[in-house]
Amino acid sequence: MVAIAVRMCEWLRSPVRGVLLDITGVMYESGPDMGTVIPGSVQAVARLREAGIPFRLVTNETTTPTSILLEKLRGFGFDIKEGELFSPIPAALRLLKKENLVPHLLVHPRVEGEFSVGGGPASCVLLGDAEDNFTYANLNAAFRALMAMPKPRLISLGYGRYYKHNDQLQLDVGAFAKALEFACNVQCEIVGKPSPVFFQQALADMEVTAAEAVMVGDDIASDVGGAQGCGVRGVLVKTGKFTPSLLPHPTVTPDCVAENLADAVERILAEGVKD
């Protein structure tokens, strides 16, 4: 029993100085209207704040503008500051501006207004979780825009396989990125998880190294695998899209599997925070 206890805490042997949190499926379950907060999550985030452990929310949520998402989280009772939310939308906006790109948009109608589209022919296709906007006509329009580019450039806001919404699994943006990659024989650039750049921006903002951080998420590939890919420990929670059949996973072994965010934070604070 002692051996097991030691093994259980091994991943916390080096101190935790910053935490990265996925939002959907970790802080709340998406569902009709607003979705529902996952019990204990609001208190868990408050405990991190009280313990002085910096945290950042790293989400691939692109069906809602970040301002609305922030409002929603605060409505649930989460105490989150604006700068603590990292989403692919502002990251993509920075990329478009920096490289002076004109995007052809295939995104959710709610976030179309976030992207100021310049004039001239499109120089990239920007793909988000468009949900019902993923029609054959819209996918063809994106496909043709790529084929018309001298050098097709596909930028995907995340690369997830699927997620849970209204108690059902549904296809995520990664499946549609894959379809366009195949049709146009290109490889997309990912803005968001599991892109290392995205994780590193959040780490840099907390002023902690990858080895000092822990990521908590419900997506074994994008959250846990993505974090581990850049040296961050990955905790998988059994909420959101988690199903027991996910484990063991062919390529990703979480550093820890926790019941939920409250359990994950409990473990981190009890064992992982050392001077």
Place this chain on the structure above:
Amino acid sequence: MVAIAVRMCEWLRSPVRGVLLDITGVMYESGPDMGTVIPGSVQAVARLREAGIPFRLVTNETTTPTSILLEKLRGFGFDIKEGELFSPIPAALRLLKKENLVPHLLVHPRVEGEFSVGGGPASCVLLGDAEDNFTYANLNAAFRALMAMPKPRLISLGYGRYYKHNDQLQLDVGAFAKALEFACNVQCEIVGKPSPVFFQQALADMEVTAAEAVMVGDDIASDVGGAQGCGVRGVLVKTGKFTPSLLPHPTVTPDCVAENLADAVERILAEGVKD
């Protein structure tokens, strides 16, 4: 110049005893209503018949029942017998029957009636070129059907990247197969081109070997590459979805590039038919 002429005919050094023809983009261009016949194609097919060279039409067309397709070709003036048309739909029906599979269908509304769906839960997802039926809701339904199977089984009627319709390129079934493969972490079974089984069934029906046959198509991967993959020479025509930017292709080098079907048949009959 002599050296070039010799090289040009090298692919015809071994005799041609059977010809495989793609339909759309080779015999006719698809378009509004019926599409338009490609000039010289009707005569080219007639010349093969007159020369006693057996041929089979190997199509991945799954938006139309084969009976309607045959009628359409005859309406254009092509002299085609029923047994000369090889399409993924009857091939898939044989597979479903042989393995006693209950399909969840994501196909074109026009061909839904071709598949008699048995009772009980779906044991495979059958994917065809569904065109506007490729909605987010329908893709999610197929995705969930796969996720509900103890061993997800995805059968795709072809695996093309794109094709030309109404003078525009549009996404083919392969892009959507790829999306579901990615989301469910499965590999699809292909019924149709470029599956070697499909080519071999047509060859066997003509009683010719792969080395004795030539495939004429406008899809460099599915037609030319697929045929070459099972030892059949592949001729690429510059009609249909052909664009000059396709060449050189990273993985496929056609045995011959012809202007159109008439040109391809001209070359085969002039140089390739020997005793």
